[in-house]
Amino acid sequence: MKKCFPLFLSLFISFTVFAQSPPDDRTNTPQKPSDTQTNTAQSTPDIEEKSIKISGTVIDKETGQILEYATLVLQSIANPGKVNGGITDGNGRFEVETAPGEYNASIEYIGYKTYKVPQKSFKESIDLGTISLSIAASELAGVEVVGEKTTVEVRLDKKIYNIGKDLTTSGATISDALNNVPSVNVDVEGAISLRGNENVRILINGKPSAMAGFGSTEALKQLPADAIEKVEVITSPSARYDAEGTAGILNIILKKEKTLGFNGSVSANIGYPSSSGITANVNLRTDKFNIFNTTSYRYRDAPGNAFFDNTYSSGRFDRVIEDRIYNRRDKGFNTNLGAEYFLTDNSSLTGSIFYRTSKDEDLTENTNRRFIADQLNSRTFREEGENQDQDSYQISLNYVNKLDEDGQKLTADFQYSKDDEIKNSTIEERTTLPDDNLIVLEDVFENEKQNEYLIQADYVLPMGDAQFEAGYRGNFEQDITDYRLDSLDQASGQFVQNQNLTNKFTYDENVNALYTQYGNKFGPFSFLLGLRLEHTQLKGQLNSAFDNNDFEESLGVDIQANFDKKYLGLFPTLNLIYEFDEEGRENISLGYNRRINRPGGWYINPFPSRSSRTNIFQGNPDLDPAFSNAFDLGYLKRWDKLTLTSSIYYQRETNAFERVQEPTGQVTTDSIQIIRSIPINLATENRYGAEAGLMYNPTKWLRLNGSFNIFKFASEGVFNGVDYGTDNSSWFARFSSKVSLPAKVEWQTNAFYRGPRSTAQTETEGLFGINLAFSKDILNDNGTMSMNVNDLLNSFKRRSVTQTDFFTSRSEFQWRQRSFTFTFTYRFNQAKKRENGRGGGDGGGEGDGEFEG
Known part of the structure; x- marks a missing residue:
């Protein structure tokens, strides 16, 4: 704004x-x-x-x-x-x-x-x-959210949250920090949703990136929150953005210092359960070039637990109770080195190299008690050890040329990303009651490789009061999944390859896009009209021991594992804004956009993968992209100490994805029914919602903000003769306060609640969590000590009930227990940006700027 x-x-x-x-x-x-x-x-x-x-x-x-x-x-x-x-x-x-x-x-x-x-x-x-x-002090007071330099700016097509330094995320990850951004929710497993919809597109600096894990959220758990400058919440994307993501876009902007000279910061943290990390941000800026680097190392133990109470309407056992204990040990290193070279006064070339490597060692222990009627019949113990090694690379080039002094500009980008992930798992399951016998011993090998190329060019032409833009973007991504399962043949004592599950699947997603948009202003009224044309190719190639007919017979489904689909779509966008006053303190906005949701490789791969012998997930090659039309009506009002942002929205999505569970008709060697989860194209989904945010600064020492989002969605559709239609309402609320105490001590509290929600088969209870943080400046404000408690009440647990015609499952899941983190940050040649020291007066006096010619 x-x-x-x-x-x-x-x-x-x-x-x-x-x-x-x-x-x-x-x-x-x-x-x-x-x-x-x-x-x-x-x-x-x-x-x-x-x-x-x-x-x-x-x-x-x-x-x-x-x-x-x-x-x-x-x-x-x-x-x-x-x-x-x-x-x-x-x-x-x-x-x-x-x-x-x-x-x-x-x-x-x-x-x-x-x-x-x-x-x-x-x-x-x-x-x-x-x-x-x-x-201006009066303006700043009206837009503070939390932490240092935290503001909200409203644009024609997005809201920008300059999250600055959020105390509760000191020593935390980008995934943790996103949970403090209005409209955004990160669940207990790290899945990110926008206004309750998980089909959100994650971008880094405006582009799909290996830093964001090619659309997965796993990589965001490795990157430090200190690297974020701001987050753009784009619920009504303009035509310059990819049409991918029916919920909208989260664009994470990373820091790049612009101050002349050499400066930076170093931050180290240690915590319980065992965790530690160090992050360095350094920058060297001259009149001719700018070199920047962010490097971090991270170690974390993440103990968690889960409980499942499953009852069956058929099969040998009437009830199976599972107790799971998760022990995760994660180590990660990442660095981003870049340089911007100013070719002329009007042009520059920026190059950067990003590298991330991580090593995860996970151990899951699963105790099963199996009942016939109400009598305990047997007990089993399952142990799964998994080692995961991942390496990611990304090379980026950006060229900017301002063609004239009127603002005509040409930019060009090239980006190559590569990700190589290897998982090795050993699964052993045995009965412990009434006898100690081996049930199954398996070795699983999985290698997933992703390669992505991005080519982009954008042109901007100001035309007096108006502006015209046009551009091209090409995204070319290939995902290769190599999966092998070896099971011990107890009769021979040899491991035998499971031909039903071993496979190599190659998935290509190629998108070519052209866009144009035009914006203008007439008095207090402004508009931005755009049109994007995207051609999508989705291609799958299966290499396995089976041909397609044998494959269908083995899995009991009628699908084409090899496919080559092409789609051509137009995606119009329109954003309007009306300013009620010249100071920009009050406005109303209206946005419309058409979006697409393309199925990822995991949703497409037809070979099952399993979290246990009784539960498998199988992709669906017959999935088609989903399309949505969305409308958003927003209102913004600023007072001297209070800012209100609000909106109501509606979205209609066709061919919406839905994960359903159904029996496979197969049982394990000990007669437990095997359940399959599979994604399908459900017919339609309608979403309605409203959200509001308040930012209030009653005094210099107190800053308060809260947000509330309520939504309803109704879906309808039939699969294999079963009606999976559902009608559900839910809501979530967030509150934060920051208090400036004497002796340069800051105290911050964040609270979050997500109301109950349901899908066609599952109902989930409400979820509540509180985070606390304290910080103190030392060493003449060059250093900061902080302590934060994540999930103070140890209550961030997902409780749900799944009901079908053949089984009922009640579960409780906690991804990570309550944690404590201590952080020390030291800044060199970079004074801390304190909110209360950014100017005084009434905000309208003379002589508040200065010439530095």
Whole structure:
């Protein structure tokens, strides 16, 4: 919003100049016409020769960050009705042509103190140099959320949360930090949803990335939260974004320091259950280049537990109770090294290399008690040890060229990502009652390789008050899964390969896209209209011991394991916003977009994988993409100490995915029925919802914020003769407070509650959690000590009930127990950005900027 409003203001000024200065306006002015009063449209060549240029650069006073769309306003002293001006470009640069004379000049940017130069005489062209603006204290108080430099900005197509330093995520991961962003929810297993919908697209710096795990959320558990600058919540994406993700997009922007010189920070943490880590962010910036690096190492023990109470309507056992204990030991190292080289004043080339390696050692112990009627018949013990090694690489190149001083710009990107993950598991299950006998001993090998290429080009053409954009993006991804299962033949004492499960599956997803969009402003009304054309190819190739007929007979399903599908789709977008005042304190917005949800390789792979002998997951090659149409109506209101953001939304999705459970008709060697989970295209799904967020700063020492989201979804569809339609309502709420105590101590509390929810077969109880954090600045504010408690009440547990015609399962699952983390951060050549020290006064005084020419 900070950037949008000055742009709207400048366009309004231009409109006002045109409206107030008709060709004959000079004859009605009391002053004698002069060069300084001549309308630009009426200028003669002689007068044009006397015109001058006023230029300069606008930056944030504290951070040194450039301010795009800051506004220069020139008001003629001789003719106050005559107003001229312009806006800064992507480099924070402005250049305005005007007639010589005396003007009241001001430079404005929403949320910052206006810099004023009263009665300044401009007789010749001048470069004002660098103008530094300070954040207005009154504006800052209205937009604080939590932590340092935490604000919310509302744009035509997204909300931006500058999450700064959230105390409760010190020593935590990006996945943890996302759970504190309004509209976002991260469940106990790390699955991310937006407004209750898990089909959300995760981007890093605007692009699909190996850092985000190619759409998986696993990688986000490895990256440090300290690396985040801000998170863009894009619920109504414009045409410049991929159409993937029916819920919307979460774009995670990583830090890249812009301050000149060498600076950075080092952060180390230790915790219980056993965890430790260290993260370093360093940056070297000169006039010609900028080198940046983030490197971190992480170790964590993540003990968890689960309980399942399963009852069956058929089979040998009437009831099976499972107690699971999870012991996870995760080690990870990642580094991101990049350099930006300024080729000219208007162009730059940025290259970066990202590398992540991780080694996970997991041990799951599962005790089963099996009942016939109410009598304990037998007991088994299952132990699964899994070692997972993963290496990810990413190479990125970005070229930016500002073609002219009017803001015409061309950018080009290339990115290559590779991920190689190897899992080796040993599964042993044996009876412990009435006798100690081996049931099964298995070795599982799984190797998943992912390769992705991205090519992108974007063009921006300002046209007076309007702007035109066009571009191309190509995403080419290949996922190869090599799965082998060897089982011990107890008769021979040899391991035998299970041909029914061993396979190699190659899945390609190729997307070529063209887009164009156009935006304009008419007074307080702005719009952005776009259209995106995407061609999608989904291709699967199965290599196994079976041909397709044998494969169908073995699994008992009629599907095509080898396929090559192509889709061509148009995805229109429209975003509107109306400003009720010139200060941008109140607006209403409306967005519409069409989106697509493409099935990933895991949902497509037809060979089953299993979490136990009795439960398997099988992909469905017959899955087609799902499509959605979504509408969003938003309202924003800022008061001096209070900010309200709210919206209501509706989404209709066709061919929506739904995971269903059904019997396979097979039983284990000890007569337990085997259950299969499979994703299907359900017919339709309708979602309705409303959300609201409040940010309140009653005093300098207290900051409060809360958000609430309520939604309802209704789905309908039939699969294999079973009606899986459902109608469900749910909600979640989030509250946070931050208190500044004496002696530079900060205290933060975050609380979260997610209401009960249900699907076609499963009902899940509400979920509640509280996090606490304390921090203190030391070493002349160059260092910070912090302590946080995650899940204070040890209550972040998922409890659910699944009911079908053939079995009922009651379960409780806790991914990680309550944890404590202590963190020390040291900053060098980089003063801490404290909220209360970013400028004083009433936010409207003169002389709050300064020239640094």
